Amino acid sequence: MTKNRSIFFNPFKKGRKLYSILKLKCPRCHEGDLFLNKNPYKLKDLDKMPKSCPVCGEDFYRETGFYYGAMMISHATTTVIAVIVHVTVFYFYGWAIAPNLLSLLTLLIISFPLVFRSSRAIWINFFVKYNPPVK
Numbered sequence: 001m002t003k004n005r006s007i008f009f010n011p012f013k014k015g016r017k018l019y020s021i022l023k024l025k026c027p028r029c030h031e032g033d034l035f036l037n038k039n040p041y042k043l044k045d046l047d048k049m050p051k052s053c054p055v056c057g058e059d060f061y062r063e064t065g066f067y068y069g070a071m072m073i074s075h076a077t078t079t080v081i082a083v084i085v086h087v088t089v090f091y092f093y094g095w096a097i098a099p100n101l102l103s104l105l106t107l108l109i110i111s112f113p114l115v116f117r118s119s120r121a122i123w124i125n126f127f128v129k130y131n132p133p134v135k
């Protein structure tokens, strides 16, 4: 029997990196949660991660300072957001500094928890392949 394969590429299917990144799941089994509290806006628990995956046991703290690399991802993401905001605001207000800064600061503050967590998820996905444990 042949596998039922869709002709369309679905990046959000379990087993793909995007699934793990967008759902903040363990990069190895795609089942365990990367963060203890699912709500990123609960700022007290923003960076709280389990030591290892509760499902497959993958080590989430691979070495001391492992997530320093995630800051590069965060920086790149923030730069992309800043460019998009600037181009959008420039279209309406030109070079006026106040609308630029206000809209950029507002958007960065609102999106900070999401950028922070997705950066960590992207970073750990660089190093861990999808390899679910056999049941």
Ligand SMILES: [Zn+2]
Pocket: 026, 027, 028, 029, 030, 031, 032, 053, 054, 055, 056, 057, 058
């Ligand atoms: Zn896992």
